[in-house]
Amino acid sequence: MIYLVGLLLFGILAILQSTIVSTTPLLLGTADLFLLFIVAWALQDRVDSSWQWCLIGGIFASLYSALPFGAFIVAYLLCVGITRLIKHRIWKAPFLAMLAAIFISTIVSQLIAFLSRTVLGVSMSLIEVLNLILLPSLLLNLILAIPVFSIMRDLAQWLYPEELEA
Amino acid sequence: MKSNSSLRLFVFLLIALGVVGLALGGYLAPISRIIINPVVSAQGWLAKRYQAVQSLVTQPEDVTSLRQKNAELEAENSRLQVQIVELQQQVIEAQLLSTLVDYERKHVENQYSAASVIARDVSPFMHYVIIDRGSDDGLRRGMPVVTNQGLVGNITSVTAGASRVQLINDPASSINVILQQSDVEAVLNGQLTGELELNMINQNATVQAGDLVMTSGLGGNYPANIVIGQVVTVRNEASSLFQTASVQPAVDFSQLDIVLIITNFQPIDISPLIPAPNTP
Numbered sequence: 001m002i003y004l005v006g007l008l009l010f011g012i013l014a015i016l017q018s019t020i021v022s023t024t025p026l027l028l029g030t031a032d033l034f035l036l037f038i039v040a041w042a043l044q045d046r047v048d049s050s051w052q053w054c055l056i057g058g059i060f061a062s063l064y065s066a067l068p069f070g071a072f073i074v075a076y077l078l079c080v081g082i083t084r085l086i087k088h089r090i091w092k093a094p095f096l097a098m099l100a101a102i103f104i105s106t107i108v109s110q111l112i113a114f115l116s117r118t119v120l121g122v123s124m125s126l127i128e129v130l131n132l133i134l135l136p137s138l139l140l141n142l143i144l145a146i147p148v149f150s151i152m153r154d155l156a157q158w159l160y161p162e163e164l165e166a
Numbered sequence: 167m168k169s170n171s172s173l174r175l176f177v178f179l180l181i182a183l184g185v186v187g188l189a190l191g192g193y194l195a196p197i198s199r200i201i202i203n204p205v206v207s208a209q210g211w212l213a214k215r216y217q218a219v220q221s222l223v224t225q226p227e228d229v230t231s232l233r234q235k236n237a238e239l240e241a242e243n244s245r246l247q248v249q250i251v252e253l254q255q256q257v258i259e260a261q262l263l264s265t266l267v268d269y270e271r272k273h274v275e276n277q278y279s280a281a282s283v284i285a286r287d288v289s290p291f292m293h294y295v296i297i298d299r300g301s302d303d304g305l306r307r308g309m310p311v312v313t314n315q316g317l318v319g320n321i322t323s324v325t326a327g328a329s330r331v332q333l334i335n336d337p338a339s340s341i342n343v344i345l346q347q348s349d350v351e352a353v354l355n356g357q358l359t360g361e362l363e364l365n366m367i368n369q370n371a372t373v374q375a376g377d378l379v380m381t382s383g384l385g386g387n388y389p390a391n392i393v394i395g396q397v398v399t400v401r402n403e404a405s406s407l408f409q410t411a412s413v414q415p416a417v418d419f420s421q422l423d424i425v426l427i428i429t430n431f432q433p434i435d436i437s438p439l440i441p442a443p444n445t446p
Contacts, residue, residue, distance in 0.1 A: 018285035066294045
């Protein structure tokens with residue numbers, strides 16, 4: 001059931017990302033819905049399927065991108081790892097944890113995309129990447145972080161209902 | 167007695183005829199106005215009161231029917247507005263297709279297949295789009311993609327129902343081009359910013375702003391003579407081996423809706439012909 005919801009969610013996100021979000025950039029940067037939902041899911045209490053959802057999201061993102069197939073999967077797996085570390089450190093303030101996780105995860109995922117293109121022989125100026133892609137993407141992701149976290153918290157409560165003590 | 171009454175009748179008829187004659191001649195208008203105006207006013211007053219009373223009695227029925235009619239009209243209005251939006255969209259598409267058909271007629275040497283752009287690459291580092299035609303429609307990897315304005319890119323991967331197109335402004339894109347006016351050959355590279363840059367222009371070549379950039383056909387990746395854009399600025403530094411120039415693309419890559427794929431062009435892979443560094 002949980003994986004089915006994940007498949008459905010990331011299928012919808014892939015369509016939204018490729019048709020709407022990617023066509024409305026800020027400079028050249030765009031929000032990353034996959035990353036936002038994966039990180040928000042990894043921050044939820046009682047959720048034990050964050051790695052699996054991360055894999056599903058990575059596969060969907062790879063299908064919709066010309067980046068090397070593993071790039072998104074590796075980036076998102078790293079982001080989930082970082083997010084879980086942050087969750088253990090800032091567990092009392094989930095919104096703050098979300099913002100911190102999105103901040104670091106955006107930088108990590110964009111740097112992995114930049115490195116994967118550079119390894120394949122495409123030369124890009126790091127300053128241009130920073131100014132035109134990384135910082136605008138960071139801003140958009142941070143703006144969307146709190147609403148996405150709220151959505152995922154509701155979803156987590158639905159999929160992992162709190163057990164009542166007898 | 168009888169003659170007296172006949173005389174009275176005759177006088178009465180005479181007066182009546184006189185009154186009719188005066189009325190027909192318009193001489194009685196002031197008098198009739200004085201008489202009729204109060205009557206008309208009184209009749210108007212009474213009619214208004216009667217209509218008010220009548221509407222009061224029949225109002226519930228009217229309100230119900232009016233509300234029903236209003237709801238029907240609102241629904242009809244919404245339906246028509248949706249229809250207008252759909253028709254406007256169809257008109258835009260038809261205009262676009264018409265220009266593409268014109269382009270196709272002018273370039274009879276090529277066979278074309280039209281496709282809609284349905285998605286963009288999810289990574290901002292990649293300048294790629296996805297189109298709604300694939301191998302089932304006869305598309306193959308390497309086929310050039312154009313619009314009526316100029317070159318868009320080429321197909322890099324194909325599935326049964328969709329294809330991925332690398333735009334010419336992708337940083338990994340490299341095309342052999344020729345400047346129409348000066349006959350100078352160069353290499354066109356995409357940039358991260360979405361701009362196009364001309365490289366490998368001979369230092370002795372004369373390149374000016376406004377020169378038309380077209381595909382040269384060298385390298386076998388694109389057919390020759392497809393418009394790409396115009397030279398905007400030229401940079402000629404004495405210390406460098408080649409001149410460079412920035413190019414304004416003819417195609418607006420942010421507004422791609424429908425594209426044409428040249429289906430009778432097969433790219434030539436010349437990589438086996440390029441000698442490896444260790445080859446004796």
